[in-house]
Amino acid sequence: MRTIVAEDNASGKWQGRVNTRFPPEPNGYLHIGHAKSICLNFGIAAENPGGKCNLRFDDTNPCKEEQEFVDSIIADVKWLGWDWQDRLYFGSDYFGQMYEYAVQLVKAGCAYVCDLTAEETRQYRGTLTAPGKDSPFRSRTVEENLDLLARMKNGEFPDGSRTLRAKIDMAHPNLNMRDPVMYRILHESHHRTGDEWCIYPMYDWAHGLEDSIEGITHSICTLEFENHRPLYDWFLDQLGIHHPQQIEFARLNLTYTVMSKRKLFRLVAEGLVDGWDDPRMPTICGLRRRGYSPAAIRNFCRRIGINKFPGTVEIALLEHYLRQDLNKHSARVMAVLKPLKIVITNYPEGQSEELDAINNPEDPAAGIRKVPFSRELYIEQDDFMEEAPKKFYRLTPGREVRLRYAYFITCTDVVKNDQGNVVEVRCTYDPATKGGDSPDGRKVKSTLHWVCAEKSLPAEVRLYDNLFTKENPDNAEKGKDFTANLNPDSLQTLTNCRVEPSLADAKPLTRVQFERLGYFCVDADTEKQDKLIFNCTVTLRDTWARIQKKAQQKK
RNA sequence: UGGGGAAUAGUGUAACGGUAGCACGAAUGACUCUGAAUCAUUUAGUCAAGGUUCGAAUCCUUGUUCCCCAGCCA
Secondary structure (H helix, E strand, O other): OHHHHHHHHHHOOOOOOOEEEEOOOOOOOOEHHHHHHHHHHHHHHHHOOOOEEEEEEOOOOOOOOOHHHHHHHHHHHHHOOOOOOOOEEEHHHHHHHHHHHHHHHHHOOOEEEEOOOHHHHHHHHOOOOOOOOOOOOOOOOHHHHHHHHHHHHOOOOOOOOOEEEEOOOOOOOOHHHOOOEEEEEOOOOEOOOEOOOOEEEOHHHHHHHHHHHOOOOEEEEEHHHHHHHHHHHHHHHHHOOOOOEEEEEOOOOEOOOOOOHHHHHHHHHOOOOOOOOOOOOOEHHHHHHHOOOHHHHHHHHHHHOOOOOOOOEOHHHHHHHHHHHHHHHOEEEOEEOOEEEEEEOOOOOOOEEEEEEEOOOOOHHHOEEEEEEEOEEEEEHHHEOOOOOOOOOOEOOOOEEEEOOOOEEEEEEEEEOOOOOEEEEEEEEEHHHHHHOOOOOOOOOOEEOEEEOOOOEEEEEEEEOOOEOOOOOOOOOOOOOHHHHEOOOOEEEEEEEEEOHHHOOOOOOOEEEEOOOEEEEEOOHHHHHOOOEEEEEEEOOOHHHHHHHHHHHHO
């Protein structure tokens, strides 16, 4: 596709212009599939000198469209990092011009007013294999059509009583060419034009005109419109106006999620998720709340490429670009999700100190911060095992490990509760290893993250897994649908977490890496509920987890 | 049984008649104050069968499989 644009540019087909557009219908929230289209359209414009991409709302159906969606779409495209400058357009702004064009087509004998009901229209259309038959109103005179069209526009007829149709060919093998409806009567208030209109243009009629009026050069859309291209071309040819080239590409499918507006709507409507911006949703606002960065999404969209084959991209690829970007840009902090108390028995009671920690090893300019250390600390429950299996090289009785940026410690003893669970680990530390380096050069097998028991802050952490348990959620048993494949464990809330004090004033959408755990993002609920709440954006790659998993599979 | 499209490693994507390459994943190793990152190595592919050609993923023929279309939705 980029080749086509580049070649058109070289051949001067459009006088060296490149003007694409992203044309959403404001009837829902944008998702990662839209991001593919957004990055394609804005990306192609950006790659060509002088290239432009318009943001245009295709708002031709007042029954489904709302200002709320207009606002969210604008916010999402902007957040993704794209700029349409002063070219924010609405299809509804062209309703007057479209009507003029319709009159022109009627005068040319290329369109007629049809009195068939919706049901009759369907019957007359024929089937995939059988041709349709002409509407009895097909042969009305131009004068009569002009009169009826004007009266349709003036509101003289009830909803659904008449349509304006293009006069093409009721026997055409492409159903879209069997006298398609151009206007329907809808006494419905539009979110922008109010009650000015009671006839509204259909997609096929409106879309090409919108493209033409804006001087679009390349009209990029998804595969299901391939069948509509002959009609797109027909309207523009009949009118003899600027005629952009429509090019189709396959929409994005991702494993372990659903992408259709209808299905996402159901998840929200049925309370199966917590709203459009639920961090498990593939919506742009959901991904944003989850902690995704715009750059990660853009890089992903660039890499998945453009095609005409409806494939499914692995969610792992998205996560790869996520980690790649977050690794470079996220500040590191220490947080303990499932705390296990440790007591440094040879560290003086009541004493504490501040240790230097590097904010981001990938970015020296990010500097250092202080973290408090004292006699009592928390480490991760997963980082201690009383009886360590072969490849476990974290803390276990008798073993020395490093506390990151702090000291080497050796486990000397454990304290158990009545159920026999370890509730406290006792260790000694080596004062000579302050900062985490051993003067004698001795090595430890692992480095653990930790927080000070007293000075760390309580926090809630929300862990996420795929929303669905199957790669293709639609692959459900007979009689069931995708909701049967919802993952019951897609959200896990941990309420006893501890984070280092530097996070005290973290604002929503702040992205950090919890060392050795993953990337986390401060949730909007932090301000509402007045406590620190983090979403797990994505975990770090975890070799140990894979080793464990393999060991279990062997059993 | 009509029409329109599409098929390249597990996944996604290049190669436009001239060495099938890249990324993700997976595996192995090195390194490491994150079992992260980084680095190295390995793994694995042209839907099928014919044909044209010195040479075919690419051109031709036939077949197979998949996607889309019968809204007064977009």
